[in-house]
Amino acid sequence: MLFVVVYDVYATILHARARAGPVSDKLNRGVWHIARWVGFKFARPRRHRLLNTIGPLLLPLLIAIYITLLVVGFALIYLPRMPAQFSVAPGSVSEPFIEAIYFSSVTLTTVGYGDIVPRSTAMRLVALAQAATGFALISLAVTYLITVFGALERKRAVALSFYHQAEEGADVAGFIAHHFVGNRFFGLENALQLASRDVQELSESHVEHPVIHFFHPVEVHKSLPRVLFLVLETSTVIQSCLDENEYVETHSHPEVRTLEASAYYVLNQLTASLKLERAGTDGMAETRFEESRRWAQRFKDTMGRLTEAGIKVREQRDVGWEKYRARRESWERKLYLFSAYLGYDWDEITGDRDLRYAADEEMEAPHLDAPHAKR
Secondary structure: OHHHHHHHHHHHHHOOOOOOOHHHHHHHHHHHHHHHHHHOOOOHHHHHHHHHOHHHHHHHHHHHHHHHHHHHHHHHHHHHHOOOOEEEOHHHOOOHHHHHHHHHHHHHOOOOOOOEEEOOHHHHHHHHHHHHHHHHHHHHHHHHHHHHHHHHHHHHHHHHHHHHHOOOOOOHHHHHHOOEEOOEEOOHHHHHHHHHHHHHHHHHHHHHOHHHHHOOOOOHHHOHHHHHHHHHHHHHHHHHOEOOOOOHHHHOOHHHHHHHHHHHHHHHHHHHHOOOOOOOOHHHOOOHHHHHHHHHHHHHHHHHHHHHOOOOEOOOHHHHHHHHHHHHHHHHHHHHHHHHHOOOOHHHHHOOOOHHHHOHHHOOOHHHOOOOOOO
């Protein structure tokens, strides 16, 4: 039991990798699986509020499990030697198991009331080791909490940056038009470069602290699936919709390819770490024809919004559509799996059928009071 705790603390807190230790991993996935199963029985707003409570509960629950395992583990060491190798105050005599649990608890928390004291050298050394373990666990737990909440704050700041540039929703055409002034693009390359760096930093935060996956923002625009969609859709639209002759520098800019490559890498890493490739896509509940029609409508709407903003689009729309469809097909399934696992509906992430559906101010609309059929 003691070895399991030590290894789990090492794997979860001290060692940065895409998967936590066995105790933490099973706790996170188990609790999330139950909460997600229950959440999808409710309407979308209630589901988000329910899932929003899970992340903050996982951290103290994990620490409580660590403490319980350490208390019981050390108590099992004391039990065969209780009370022969201990001095117990006359008024504190009880069952050996109760005394072992009690002494283990006060030693781990470094309280040490003095009513039970080890007499043998071996038990004194074990008690000293337990006190040091308790002090180390508390210090590491506090540090871990601070680090995780710092990463979450950074994640929200990045998401808000995309949110305001994308017309406070999932409007990629609005994101591109945001940087189009006086028939020229200003700062778009810098924005793409910053976006590439931000996505990579968010990915590293999830690798170092897998519990961040299970912090579910009620505001969809603060979620990682929305950020990844905006990044992938932006690179897709730039390379398929913009007039490549009029905006040759923007269309072929290295930052566009870097952003796309970074987003692909992050998405692949996240789906692999959560083992989502084994899952199906039945929840999308649409045929290939319906999927293609949805993409075609999004492509048409994007072209129209870019034109309204004064941005020249491809004259050969068939060529643009084929490029758009090929790129969208390369990443949509994985992003859908990631979004669904984190408890989000596909339409609220992408706004493919209606951009207003992807705006958070519409969450409490009357037509959303019934449970959503798609997962």
